[in-house]
Amino acid sequence: MDERILAALRLLPDYLGRHVLLSAAALALGCALALPLAIVAARRPAIRWPALAAASFVQTIPGLALLALFYPLLLGLSAFSTRILGVSVPALGFLPSLLALTLYSMLPILRNAVAGLTGVDAAVLEAADAVGMTARQRLLRVEAPLAAPVVMAGIRTAAVWTIGAATLSTAVGQTSLGNYIFTGLQTENWIFVLFGCAAAAAVALAADQLLGLIEVGARRRDAGRIGIGALGIALGVAAAFVPLASLGSAAYLVGAKNFSEQFILAELISDRLQATGATVERKEGLGSAVAFRALASSDIDVYVDYSGTLWANVLGRTDTPENAAMLAELSRELRARHGVVLLGALGFENAYALAMRRDRAMALGIASIADLSRRAGELTFGADLEFLSRPEWTSLRDAYGLKFKTQRSFTPTFMYRAVDSGEADVITAFSSDGRIAAQDLVVLPDPMHALPAYDAVLLISPRRATDATLTRALMPLVDKISVEHMREANYMIDRDTDKATPRDAARFLGRASGL
Amino acid sequence: MAKPLIEIDRAGKSFDGGRSFAVRDVSIAVEAGAFIALVGTSGSGKTTTLKFVNRLIEPDTGEVRIDGVSVATVAAPKLRRKIGYVFQGIGLFPHLSVAENIAVTPQLLGWSRADIAARVAELLDLVGLPQSYATRMPDALSGGQAQRVAVARAIAARPRIMLMDEPFGALDPVTRDALGGAYRDLHRRLALSTIMVTHDVQEAVLLADRIVVMSGGQVLAQDTPRALMANSASPEVAALMAMPRRQAERIRTILDGA
Numbered sequence: 001m002d003e004r005i006l007a008a009l010r011l012l013p014d015y016l017g018r019h020v021l022l023s024a025a026a027l028a029l030g031c032a033l034a035l036p037l038a039i040v041a042a043r044r045p046a047i048r049w050p051a052l053a054a055a056s057f058v059q060t061i062p063g064l065a066l067l068a069l070f071y072p073l074l075l076g077l078s079a080f081s082t083r084i085l086g087v088s089v090p091a092l093g094f095l096p097s098l099l100a101l102t103l104y105s106m107l108p109i110l111r112n113a114v115a116g117l118t119g120v121d122a123a124v125l126e127a128a129d130a131v132g133m134t135a136r137q138r139l140l141r142v143e144a145p146l147a148a149p150v151v152m153a154g155i156r157t158a159a160v161w162t163i164g165a166a167t168l169s170t171a172v173g174q175t176s177l178g179n180y181i182f183t184g185l186q187t188e189n190w191i192f193v194l195f196g197c198a199a200a201a202a203v204a205l206a207a208d209q210l211l212g213l214i215e216v217g218a219r220r221r222d223a224g225r226i227g228i229g230a231l232g233i234a235l236g237v238a239a240a241f242v243p244l245a246s247l248g249s250a251a252y253l254v255g256a257k258n259f260s261e262q263f264i265l266a267e268l269i270s271d272r273l274q275a276t277g278a279t280v281e282r283k284e285g286l287g288s289a290v291a292f293r294a295l296a297s298s299d300i301d302v303y304v305d306y307s308g309t310l311w312a313n314v315l316g317r318t319d320t321p322e323n324a325a326m327l328a329e330l331s332r333e334l335r336a337r338h339g340v341v342l343l344g345a346l347g348f349e350n351a352y353a354l355a356m357r358r359d360r361a362m363a364l365g366i367a368s369i370a371d372l373s374r375r376a377g378e379l380t381f382g383a384d385l386e387f388l389s390r391p392e393w394t395s396l397r398d399a400y401g402l403k404f405k406t407q408r409s410f411t412p413t414f415m416y417r418a419v420d421s422g423e424a425d426v427i428t429a430f431s432s433d434g435r436i437a438a439q440d441l442v443v444l445p446d447p448m449h450a451l452p453a454y455d456a457v458l459l460i461s462p463r464r465a466t467d468a469t470l471t472r473a474l475m476p477l478v479d480k481i482s483v484e485h486m487r488e489a490n491y492m493i494d495r496d497t498d499k500a501t502p503r504d505a506a507r508f509l510g511r512a513s514g515l
Numbered sequence: 516m517a518k519p520l521i522e523i524d525r526a527g528k529s530f531d532g533g534r535s536f537a538v539r540d541v542s543i544a545v546e547a548g549a550f551i552a553l554v555g556t557s558g559s560g561k562t563t564t565l566k567f568v569n570r571l572i573e574p575d576t577g578e579v580r581i582d583g584v585s586v587a588t589v590a591a592p593k594l595r596r597k598i599g600y601v602f603q604g605i606g607l608f609p610h611l612s613v614a615e616n617i618a619v620t621p622q623l624l625g626w627s628r629a630d631i632a633a634r635v636a637e638l639l640d641l642v643g644l645p646q647s648y649a650t651r652m653p654d655a656l657s658g659g660q661a662q663r664v665a666v667a668r669a670i671a672a673r674p675r676i677m678l679m680d681e682p683f684g685a686l687d688p689v690t691r692d693a694l695g696g697a698y699r700d701l702h703r704r705l706a707l708s709t710i711m712v713t714h715d716v717q718e719a720v721l722l723a724d725r726i727v728v729m730s731g732g733q734v735l736a737q738d739t740p741r742a743l744m745a746n747s748a749s750p751e752v753a754a755l756m757a758m759p760r761r762q763a764e765r766i767r768t769i770l771d772g773a
Binding site for chain 1: 569571591592593594595596597600602604605606607608609610619620623665668
């Protein structure tokens with residue numbers, strides 16, 4: 001069997017278990033909130049309209065944005081609760097995913113429950129009152145059973161939506177079946193993408209069928225069907241706990257941003273930690289800004305970032321000192337401002353660099369960024385998704401007076417494709433990227449030093465600042481990883497054929513670096 | 516004379532905050548065992564008056580007393596469990612079988628399972644339905660059968676009082692006549708006291724001991740059918756009460772002509 005399918009299958013119990021638990025928890029919470037709200041809304045038109053409007057509004061927010069919005073919200077709440085109560089709220093992972101998905105699940109439940117309750121025949125309600133039922137007895141004995149099929153149909157819709165949207169929770173650090181899709185997209189591992197989609201679809205289909213059984217049971221007043229459906233749901237959720245229990249509580253949380261090099265380094269760090277007997281959990285696919293804040297609030301324990309990125313984005317600096325001076329000051333400042341420990345540099349740089357196809361650069365007579373400024377008006381600039389909003393771009397643009405004909409943003413993979421196909425003339429390549437050599441790109445020198453150094457550095461959270469195990473396991477990585485080896489490892493994943501998994505690339509990198 | 520069982524005492528109701536009254540100053544006394552019919556055109560206030568008795572509608576003025584006790588002092592669900600109510604909408608619970616529908620009030624009152632089962636069987640006989648109907652669902656019943664079940668449900672917990680709002684209004688004439696007669700029988704055998712709202716004067720004349728004629732939210736006249744048909748001070752009452760006889764005469768003319 002294909003190595004990538006085997007790799008996907010190895011991850012399945014963990015991803016699937018967490019995906020099911022997250023979806024089930026969100027759906028249960030969604031029901032717990034939406035059903036009582038629907039009962040009140042069905043009785044009072046004054047509440048019905050605003051409640052349905054609010055739920056519909058939530059539905060119009062793209063799922064990914066809704067998830068992303070909960071991160072800063074919880075971060076603020078955590079800062080507040082830490083100050084007032086001395087308890088911090090986790091801003092990353094399960095909680096923001098749960099809250100966002102809960103909100104997302106509410107509309108179909110609310111809408112159907114209101115429709116079900118207001119749709120009960122007026123004569124039946126009059127009879128319920130006339131035989132001497134209290135309001136509560138009327139709700140439980142008459143309205144609820146009569147509305148049940150419609151309510152169940154709403155829960156069914158909500159379940160399918162929630163299970164689908166739960167794949168997006170990977171972006172806020174919650175492991176789910178979305179991990180296949182996100183890492184697969186980054187590394188162009190289409191088998192992973194398909195595997196993730198198929199697994200999420202299978203879960204959605206199974207939940208839909210089981211809930212459908214309950215719905216039909218409710219409609220035909222068939223306790224057997226309801227029982228089988230409920231039992232199936234209960235067994236599925238119970239089974240989802242199994243991989244979690246075997247994991248135990250993860251001792252170390254290893255973070256990774258959303259590109260191949262980060263996946264490889266996270267694997268390497270995890271391997272080192274696991275070798276000491278520690279358990280490890282990974283939070284992959286984090287946005288650049290999210291990753292550092294997650295570390296500073298100890299939502300993750302360790303990850304690799306780049307000095308220039310931290311310099312510009314965390315310290316807000318625009319000057320560009322040479323590597324050693326930058327590292328020394330960065331180390332001091334991160335410690336003082338955020339309690340974050342900079343354990344050391346890994347030994348290679350992953351700098352932002354402007355790159356062009358060699359033939360195109362020669363044809364236009366461009367040998368450096370300084371030459372580029374003269375021809376920029378005729379050229380298309382392809383950047384990764386964040387570069388154009390980063391301070392580095394402002395410095396670079398202002399230093400050289402760059403004004404491109406058009407600017408476009410791509411995910412890294414498609415950015416390299418774009419420069420190859422001519423859709424973009426100049427791209428923001430990464431200096432440790434194996435594709436620079438493979439695609440015969442030239443990196444344009446930066447004579448004005450407008451771009452800072454980007455040494456890869458190991459960062460440790462405040463909570464683990466004095467953790468001896470962590471330091472002992474990771475210290476040997478410092479200054480051991482050459483840019484050549486990193487490029488080679490990256491290319492194992494990024495190349496179009498014979499792709500390796502991050503795990504294999506990490507093993508290669510470890511061996512090549514003499515670890 | 517004995518104290519009336521039900522006293523509707525100067526009761527009134529406005530549905531628009533007091534600008535107009537759907538019912539104004541209505542007083543009706545019902546002796547134990549009486550069969551009263553409230554007749555009048557649509558909007559005459561007869562249904563509203565009926566619903567004062569089991570508090571489906573609360574009067575704004577005046578009060579209703581049962582055995583001398585104001586119904587407003589009794590919790591509505593508790594009060595309603597002791598009063599049977601049958602209405603044109605029938606309102607059988609569609610998710611419950613015939614037996615379960617009939618058993619609803621005894622269940623609310625906490626009767627034992629055995630007592631309820633025995634009572635359901637007895638009631639099916641009483642309203643003239645075969646025992647095999649116990650397990651049927653309401654959607655498998657004809658209109659007449661459904662209303663028989665509704666009557667059984669209303670009398671299941673042995674109420675002394677029955678309120679009926681156009682109970683047979685939606686049925687075909689043959690079924691309607693049969694059910695009316697059957698109910699009149701039940702009323703007598705079970706010593707019920709019944710107030711029935713109807714816009715059909717003929718039905719009122721055939722079933723009731725006493726007819727209350729309502730118009731514009733007020734009582735125009737109340738007396739025995741015979742007395743009301745014989746003579747009436749009010750032309751409106753006279754015209755209404757003459758209806759059955761006029762119809763009978765027209766039918767006779769048609770038959771004689773043939």
